[in-house]
Amino acid sequence: MTVAVTGALPAAAYPEYLRCLAEADESAAVEVARGLLDAGVPADRVLLDLVAPAQAEVGERWARNEWNVAQEHAATHVSEQVVAAVSAYAGVRPERGRVVVACMDGEWHALPARLVAEVLRLRGWQVTFLGASVPAAHLVSYLHRHDAYAVALACALPMRLPQAHRMIEACRRSDVPIVVGGRGFGVDGRWARRLGVAWAPDAPAAAELLADERALRASPPAGLAQLADDEYAGLISRRAELIDSALAELAHRMPATRVYTPSQLDSTVSDLGYILDFLAAALYVDDGSLFTEFVEWLEAILDSRGVPAVAIAGTLRHLSGALRDFPRAAGYLADGYVSLPSPERRASAPEA
Amino acid sequence: MTGADVRDIDPGDGRLATPSASLAPAWRSAAPGSAPPTAVQPPRSPAAEEWLESSRAPAGRDWPEIAEHLREGVVVCGPDGVVWHVSPVAERLLPEAVPGGTLANFDGWHAGIAEFTHHGRRLRTRRVALSAGRGCWYVEDVTEHLGSVDALAAEQARAAFLAVVGEKLGNPLHPDRAAAAVVRLAVPALAEVAVLVLAPRSGRARWWRAQRAGDDGPKVDQGLLAAAELPSSVTDSLRGLTPHTVDWLAEQAVEAGWLPGLSAADVCARLVALPGRDAPVGVLLVARPAARWFDEEDIDLLRVFAARAGAALTTALLYRDQAEVADTLQASLLPAEPVQAPGVQWGTAYRPAQAGLRIGGDFYGAHRLPDGGSVFFLGDVSGKGVEAAVFTGQLRQCLHALHRVEAQPARLLRLLNDALLETTLAHGQGRFATLVLGVVRPHRDGGLALTLAGGGHLPPLVLRSSGAVEQLPLSGMLIGVVPDPRVGQVTTRLAPGETCVLYSDGVTEARGGRRGTEQLGTDRLVQAMTGCQRMPAPALAERIEQVTCDWLAQRDHDDIAVLALRATTAGRPQRHLHAVPAPVSPASRAATP
Numbered sequence: 001m002t003v004a005v006t007g008a009l010p011a012a013a014y015p016e017y018l019r020c021l022a023e024a025d026e027s028a029a030v031e032v033a034r035g036l037l038d039a040g041v042p043a044d045r046v047l048l049d050l051v052a053p054a055q056a057e058v059g060e061r062w063a064r065n066e067w068n069v070a071q072e073h074a075a076t077h078v079s080e081q082v083v084a085a086v087s088a089y090a091g092v093r094p095e096r097g098r099v100v101v102a103c104m105d106g107e108w109h110a111l112p113a114r115l116v117a118e119v120l121r122l123r124g125w126q127v128t129f130l131g132a133s134v135p136a137a138h139l140v141s142y143l144h145r146h147d148a149y150a151v152a153l154a155c156a157l158p159m160r161l162p163q164a165h166r167m168i169e170a171c172r173r174s175d176v177p178i179v180v181g182g183r184g185f186g187v188d189g190r191w192a193r194r195l196g197v198a199w200a201p202d203a204p205a206a207a208e209l210l211a212d213e214r215a216l217r218a219s220p221p222a223g224l225a226q227l228a229d230d231e232y233a234g235l236i237s238r239r240a241e242l243i244d245s246a247l248a249e250l251a252h253r254m255p256a257t258r259v260y261t262p263s264q265l266d267s268t269v270s271d272l273g274y275i276l277d278f279l280a281a282a283l284y285v286d287d288g289s290l291f292t293e294f295v296e297w298l299e300a301i302l303d304s305r306g307v308p309a310v311a312i313a314g315t316l317r318h319l320s321g322a323l324r325d326f327p328r329a330a331g332y333l334a335d336g337y338v339s340l341p342s343p344e345r346r347a348s349a350p351e352a
Numbered sequence: 353m354t355g356a357d358v359r360d361i362d363p364g365d366g367r368l369a370t371p372s373a374s375l376a377p378a379w380r381s382a383a384p385g386s387a388p389p390t391a392v393q394p395p396r397s398p399a400a401e402e403w404l405e406s407s408r409a410p411a412g413r414d415w416p417e418i419a420e421h422l423r424e425g426v427v428v429c430g431p432d433g434v435v436w437h438v439s440p441v442a443e444r445l446l447p448e449a450v451p452g453g454t455l456a457n458f459d460g461w462h463a464g465i466a467e468f469t470h471h472g473r474r475l476r477t478r479r480v481a482l483s484a485g486r487g488c489w490y491v492e493d494v495t496e497h498l499g500s501v502d503a504l505a506a507e508q509a510r511a512a513f514l515a516v517v518g519e520k521l522g523n524p525l526h527p528d529r530a531a532a533a534v535v536r537l538a539v540p541a542l543a544e545v546a547v548l549v550l551a552p553r554s555g556r557a558r559w560w561r562a563q564r565a566g567d568d569g570p571k572v573d574q575g576l577l578a579a580a581e582l583p584s585s586v587t588d589s590l591r592g593l594t595p596h597t598v599d600w601l602a603e604q605a606v607e608a609g610w611l612p613g614l615s616a617a618d619v620c621a622r623l624v625a626l627p628g629r630d631a632p633v634g635v636l637l638v639a640r641p642a643a644r645w646f647d648e649e650d651i652d653l654l655r656v657f658a659a660r661a662g663a664a665l666t667t668a669l670l671y672r673d674q675a676e677v678a679d680t681l682q683a684s685l686l687p688a689e690p691v692q693a694p695g696v697q698w699g700t701a702y703r704p705a706q707a708g709l710r711i712g713g714d715f716y717g718a719h720r721l722p723d724g725g726s727v728f729f730l731g732d733v734s735g736k737g738v739e740a741a742v743f744t745g746q747l748r749q750c751l752h753a754l755h756r757v758e759a760q761p762a763r764l765l766r767l768l769n770d771a772l773l774e775t776t777l778a779h780g781q782g783r784f785a786t787l788v789l790g791v792v793r794p795h796r797d798g799g800l801a802l803t804l805a806g807g808g809h810l811p812p813l814v815l816r817s818s819g820a821v822e823q824l825p826l827s828g829m830l831i832g833v834v835p836d837p838r839v840g841q842v843t844t845r846l847a848p849g850e851t852c853v854l855y856s857d858g859v860t861e862a863r864g865g866r867r868g869t870e871q872l873g874t875d876r877l878v879q880a881m882t883g884c885q886r887m888p889a890p891a892l893a894e895r896i897e898q899v900t901c902d903w904l905a906q907r908d909h910d911d912i913a914v915l916a917l918r919a920t921t922a923g924r925p926q927r928h929l930h931a932v933p934a935p936v937s938p939a940s941r942a943a944t945p
Contacts, residue, residue, distance in 0.1 A: 024886050024887070024888065026888065068883065069895075070883055070884040070885075070886065070887055070895075071886070073884070073887055073891045073892075073894070073895050074884075074886050074887045074888060074891055076891070077887070077888050077890060077891035077894075078888075105906065106901065106902070106905075106906060108894070108898045108901075132894070132898075133898070133901060137706075138710070143526065143529075144524055144525070144526055144671060144672075144675060145526070145672075145675045145679060146526070147526045147527075147528040147529060148526075163906070173523040174523060174524075174525055174526070174529065175520060175523075175525055175529045175530075175532070175533045176529065213572075214568045214569060214571075217569060218568055218569070240866055240867045240868075243866050244866065247866075262875070263876070263879050266865075266876070269865065269866055270902075273905075
């Protein structure tokens with residue numbers, strides 16, 4: 001079997017695998033993966049070239065509103081079973097130290113972290129995967145009980161960066177080096193650098209970093225001088241009040257929201273909460289692009305679900321008024337506002 | 353020589369306490385060619401002005417005497433660099449400088465360097481241009497001054513080092529981490545190589561070693577030695593016997609293989625015991641090049657470090673021993689995953705209130721029945737934390753035993769009630785539980801037949817294949833409170849793909865929303881499940897956990913438990929797997945570029 005052939009096999013099996021995910025057909029999906037392994041494709045290639053891109057596609061379909069949350073969950077579950085099967089098939093004996101892989105508390109997208117865990121396992125590490133949404137206290141007490149060579153922490157959403165930072169600090173206090181990954185730290189890992197923590201863009205890079213203990217321990221100092229202005233703390237303490245006022249403003253501006261069902265109201269409240277949490281995270285790492293990227297993403301998500309961007313634009317305007325005394329936050333809100341399509345902005349402007 | 357030059361070197365600390373010193377301010381400003389008096393000088397009385405006037409001439413005469421008592425030596429050179437005049441202090445500091453010679457012909461003198469060592473003294477010089485191309489060198493002996501600066505810097509370095517030690521060892525650590533941290537901290541602050549040997553456990557001693565390796569921090573490794581192979585000095589030290597200097601210590605360390613590439617002659621070594629609870633918890637061996645002998649201050653620092661390291665290791669070992677006990681007990685109290693049963697797909701979620709504890713007052717489980725069915729249950733006991741968890745353990749054991757004699761859910765629940773009442777009365781503790789207990793058997797028309805009994809617990813939800821969610825009408829009284837309680841019972845059938853969900857009140861009573869005070873409620877739970885009929889049971893259980901935790905948004909919560917059972921879609925025709933490629937034949941392989 002040549003490298004070229006084994007390299008092309010995962011791509012050939014990809015459409016069928018996606019179909020298994022769409023039908024939530026666990027056993028068929030496992031068969032696809034097993035077939036590749038039988039044909040000589042290395043286990044880590046199956047994980048990285050078949051399961052990982054399929055999972056990314058699942059996320060895309062959810063974002064485009066082609067799949068609902070239930071389908072996304074079911075597909076993810078199937079992929080988890082596939083990962084377990086691939087790992088069992090390879091059956092690598094651990095000969096290196098223990099690496100603990102965990103997802104941030106509140107993070108339910110465990111599959112990317114699971115893939116990292118399995119790739120590390122395939123490279124001989126003794127991996128403990130603590131799963132999705134690991135409370136910091138649980139992670140720390142695990143580190144006290146079991147000697148870990150390193151922790152790999154995944155964060156998918158930048159809004160959890162402040163909590164991620166606390167978790168990183170907790171690991172450091174246990175004298176366990178930590179490597180982070182996931183979209184939450186920015187596509188180029190720039191927010192990991194801001195927090196002063198080692199970052200890996202993907203599973204192979206994480207494996208490489210773990211192999212070099214000194215590089216792992218030599219983390220740059222965190223650049224968090226901006227927290228001295230208390231904007232982050234101020235925003236967090238005013239969160240509930242800001243959601244209330246944004247909701248009132250929305251009801252005033254868009255009468256349709258007044259007759260929302262309870263579940264529509266819940267999701268509006270949680271969307272407003274996201275806006276504030278991403279804004280807070282941007283303040284935490286002192287980077288407005290974090291918030292702008294979020295606004296663009298939210299606009300796309302809501303657009304695919306028939307919610308006009310004008311709703312966001314008006315809320316951003318309202319918040320920047322309410323946060324007049326927070327110069328950094330107001331600046332980020334203004335940048336986020338500008339990133340929206342201009343007709344929406346005009347529509348959201350109050351009538352003269 | 354100008355008055356301004358002299359003023360610059362006044363140390364202002366009263367050390368120029370010669371008779372002429374008290375006159376110095378007046379003399380300076382009056383010296384020939386001096387700058388005009390500056391604003392900083394205090395206003396003078398008319399008498400002082402008069403005195404000044406009269407003292408101008410004597411200042412010139414007194415000059416050699418005054419210069420003799422200056423702290424700085426003075427060397428005056430001509431335009432060609434030839435020395436014209438050397439003050440007594442300069443003569444002492446620079447004996448090579450003689451009138452008629454030059455300053456260029458002795459070591460260390462470079463016009464550009466303002467500070468150098470000469471005859472064992474640290475000298476600081478500066479050159480001031482005088483009129484007509486002449487130059488004046490001021491030479492000061494700063495040896496003592498620098499010595500005290502160095503001592504201060506060393507003291508600050510020690511304080512900073514101990515602060516780092518406190519920070520790194522002040523948190524509870526895993527014993528192995530603590531040991532690695534101890535040796536890592538010791539290098540390079542205390543030694544080039546540091547070896548920590550822990551007190552032997554069952555005849556074997558573990559050791560950790562840090563070696564200096566460039567600027568990135570030390571290289572740490574570890575090993576194991578039989579207690580009998582330990583160097584005698586280490587063994588003695590572990591018994592708390594040794595003085596701190598040991599003959600042949602370096603030789604013993606080399607012998608043990610701890611100082612690779614070094615010979616005993618090259619290094620000086622020290623051994624210090626790390627205090628433990630009764631005997632030392634370990635010993636620390638530090639070694640560095642013979643040229644850097646350990647002085648009194650180094651030894652003091654080593655002792656302070658050893659005390660902190662000993663405390664950290666003792667805490668870590670203590671914690672590990674306790675954690676081992678706690679772990680074993682916790683493992684026995686964790687809900688056991690349901691036993692596989694034909695036609696049933698189980699899904700569970702469990703999140704105790706205290707995340708660090710892993711156990712709580714919610715419980716679930718399932719056992720196989722001899723007739724091919726399964727008995728399953730989910731419940732919640734009164735109280736929280738460890739006590740509640742222990743009670744769930746008793747309850748689960750009760751059920752484990754009782755299901756062998758009674759498989760009818762309502763009667764089994766009553767039996768459990770009697771057993772609990774008995775224990776409660778015996779121990780005088782008022783503990784009770786709410787639970788749903790059911791029996792599931794394959795239905796003769798496919799799918800599953802369920803019989804459920806309720807003991808004061810939240811009624812189960814059923815996700816139908818239409819995507820709709822219905823609540824089973826199940827009520828009943830608390831278990832373990834009164835004899836012969838009212839127990840509700842309901843039966844239902846799950847078609848293939850339908851799921852029955854049991855959950856604890858930690859789900860529906862989760863507080864969240866805008867202000868964190870609103871309960872999640874059954875409506876939101878039903879909403880979250882609606883349309884999820886294609887989800888496998890584990891995914892559905894996780895979804896409920898996720899929706900609950902999202903609602904909580906990191907707030908404190910009660911124990912959360914979910915048990916989902918789904919009727920599997922058995923009898924599905926085996927699919928043909930198009931995507932699995934046939935083994936590649938040699939011919940097609942050859943065709944591949």
